[in-house]
Amino acid sequence: MKLRTLVMALAVALPCAAMSAELVRWTDDSGRVSYGVMSDVPQRYLNRVVPADAPLPPGTTACEARWHRYAASVACFDQYRLVGGGLKPEAFQRCTEVPQPDCN
Template identity: 55%
Template sequence: MNTLLTSAAHRPALAALAACLLATALPATAQIKRWVDERGVVHYSDALPTRTAPGTQVESIAPVPPLSAADQAAADARLQKYRDDLAQPARPAASAASAAAAPQAGASAPRPDDQSCAAQWQRYNAAYACMDGYRLKGGGVRPEAFDKCPVVAQPSCPPP
């Protein structure tokens, strides 16, 4: 064993070194600071800004307490429900495409060059119906819907 580190003369120095290391390791959470720069951009950091404009106020943000066991369990349940919703297979695209291609009662598909309000709404409604097969419970749409269905912006004119 090394006699330099175990000698009685070095023990107080080692104890002081150990105390310093322990003191620097105790603050496990850094204090978060918030400030707005001269361009109006809000910054959050655990370090003070290197340069600030005169009059810049740096605020300390209170640390957020950890989640309780009940809150953590509720969050885990919501995450699992979301994953289950994503794992559900999409309805067959053929039925969605046929529903979108089917003209509305008594109407035929509008010509591509027809920009009338009624034609815009008919194209929009057909695209919306095509997306129905890809909708999730929470209101989202599966990404593959955008490969299978046309993306049509909602018309700015009032519906017919």
């Protein structure tokens, strides 16, 4: 079981390592996990911030891990969105495109 957890954590962490260094995740009071940059984190959750590429908690399912990778990818690309739509070219150098998972 420990090996499976380690493999899942690495599968999530390695692709995220290529993402922006300032990308973080935090958990709100209802247990919802959010991704963004430090300036997105509400003041009351600052003590819950971890790097986005930090290992996920033990017991995270493969489907949940895919959703975490997807959410981190979306948050990374959000940093490079232009006002009129589109993305800055460097987004594709700093973020990893992850397709939306097809599991629940």
